Amino acid sequence: MKELKLMKGNEAVAEAAIRAGCDGYFGYPITPQSEIMEYLMYQDPQKTTGMVVLQAESEVAAINMVYGGASCGKKVMTSSSSPGISLKQEGISYIAGAELPCLIVNIVRGGPGLGTIQPSQSDYFQSTKGGGHGDYRLIVLAPSSVQEMADFAGLGFDLAFKYRNPVLILGDGVIGQMMEKVELDEFKPRWTEEEIRRNTPWSTMGKLNNRERNIITSLDLDSHKQEKHVAHLRDKYLEIEKNEVRYEEFQCEDAEYLIVAYGSSARISQKAVELARAKGIKVGLLRPITLFPFPKKPLLNYVGKIKGILTVEMSLGQMIEDVKLAVECKVKVEHFGRFGGIIPTPDEVVVALEKQIIGG
Amino acid sequence: MTEEIIIAGFGGQGVLSMGKILAYSGIMQNQEVSWMPSYGPEMRGGTANVTVVLSDERISSPIINSYDTAIILNQQSLDKFEATVKPGGLLIYDPNGITHYPSRKDINIYSIEASEEAGKLGLAKVFNMIVLGGFLKLKPLVKPEFIHKGLEKSLPARHHKLIPENEKAIDIGKTLIKAVHLV
Amino acid sequence: MSDIVTKEQIRRPENLVYSKTKLLTDKALSYCPGCGHGTAHRILMEVIEELNAQEITIGIAPVGCSVLAYEFMNIDMQQAAHGRAPALATAVKRLMPEKIVFTYQGDGDLAAIGTAETIHACNRGENITIIFINNGIYGMTGGQMAPTTLPNMKASTCPYGRDVTTMGNPLRMTELVAQLPGVHFVTRQAVHTPSAVRKAKKALRKAFDLQKENKGLTFVEIVSNCNSGWKMTPVQSNKWMEENMFPFYPLGDIKVDGQLVK
């Protein structure tokens, strides 16, 4: 039987990572996600599964430790919050360029700059459009519950290795700090050296006599080769867009209006849908679970069926651009958001829906 | 059934752990639960609060702006949360340190002299459980056996010997709760 | 009964023995009661006042509990990203060599994420003063291990105590930077007793005097308590600091006139 626990989102992703056979965690403290490393240090998995947990001297160091570990075909991860994730961007770009699998968790807080430690969703652009320099994408998973924080650790590693691509779990202070019921997976053993060699023939585990040496790099001074490499990345991203779109619909069957929201905003919006329905407003919620790949087709399917879309984000409006592109601007799309660490309430969402979409 | 609760007071009054025990007990009783705390340095010596939702169905928002029940342990929190109780809802407060009393007429208001009693009985550590007892007397949402299991789950093993004291505090709380205003 | 002094008498100007420097704002300190940051702020601002330097001093606040130093210090201030204060200070001083420039940094800020900035500002011999508050822990974020956390000392990311075999040894940054030729004056002080405060203030004064003489980088470490992070009362924490921090981080001058003190 699966184990039932009451956990914080931050603890759940940490516990699930241990259970997913994670080999190493490298991080640096920052609110509101420090519990991830604190939980791992307390559990001390080195003694049980052999997983390494290390507090680095900075986020820059932590992401480069991840780069090194991932180069060896190890399941490695890091976590941080917005200012720290910004510091990691250089390393993330290298990891994406070198096509390495890894898991990155961002428990977003309000910015820009040092900002506030309260929840926010203002890192959407950074997460879904690359973030660092160069042409690359991360696979971005947006949990909206503690259960998904746990589930996405395992899923994240699976996708990361399937596509040799970094996976980002994009949560926020609500998802990280809240406690909910979680069902935890059984422990998966960490890969043995033999398994790593088999599963990741590209990894730098030491050159055996029966193969050429492996080199992990993101450098190609020959532009023609670099162009080929980037085209290969593009094909991979297209493949990901074809296969890995995930989303959830709530009360959408007869909807005249749609709310699109992810993460904790989706939870608030779900309540808003309940409140609006009680008032007789036919509204549904579409919740993107993957932000890259974005559920473009499912949204396009609503064109002609609905009268308007309200996007709800804890930002000035970032995901709204993807929603507008997805519906090819054929439906009215408006943004409602609070920002700077303020969480919108379900009532505010209903009012916005009435004013900006239904009335407007 | 869905019950949306806010518990608020000073950091150190056991606000967060009261919520956690309630939430864990809900899980033991096979319910859906969410527990959303205030967090960050604002909590140093300042106010702390936690929103707890217990439900038979999947919980939509863990963040809400009106509550079925508000459990209030200091003046700041009373000032902040009295207005957020749903009409017909429940407000429980400990009068210790309260100077401006709740004044709404459309909600049920109860007081519980938990800190005074805890002081007298030398039960300061389980003060929050006295308050929880008062709440459970009015709204027996979780059965005592599940509270027991919830305590077992939420307290570290080395504190399990304190479970009887916690349960005793809950029972005391049930006798202390007093109606102040009923709709 | 004439020898009993009334409140009114005490408040007469001629009886005034102490007043808060005008270089501290009236804003209530956000530090935990008992924390050393407040005292360090006070003597730092007293020194700037004594130097009559309010108009020419620029301070750089770190990320850490003292991130809000600019709320309390009544001078022009900048607030740097985590660890980067010496880089900001470098530019400020290079662009305005006639100003007095200091950074005020915690151990996480200065000796972990900002190690590179610290070492290179020191190595370039920037004409700035670095004030380093070493409390052996990350106070702001809730008590995680710092580079200066003592062996076996508990913190939230070393809940079983710092194991030096896997987490490294505490870093004596101050001794490290003292080796660099660009660094002119290095001292380690404390602010937990009146006599320690007097000494620390003198050290700060000396550092700023030397900065005015363009002698190179001056570096003042203040070993301090973090009663919240250490999970102790203020009194306990000061005792613990004397018994545990001072043996590892001995007080006194480390480099004077560009020469290491033997």
Ligand SMILES: Cc1ncc(C[n+]2csc(CCOP(=O)(O)OP(=O)(O)O)c2C)c(N)n1
């Ligand atoms: C890039 C980045 N990473 C992490 C943080 C989170 N953070 C804030 S303060 C701090 C450590 C502060 O410790 P210290 O410098 O020792 O100062 P103290 O609070 O103890 O005075 C950390 C890690 C941040 N603000 N920015």
Ligand code: SF4
């Ligand atoms: S947490 Fe520690 S360093 Fe920060 S103000 Fe409190 S005692 Fe001082």
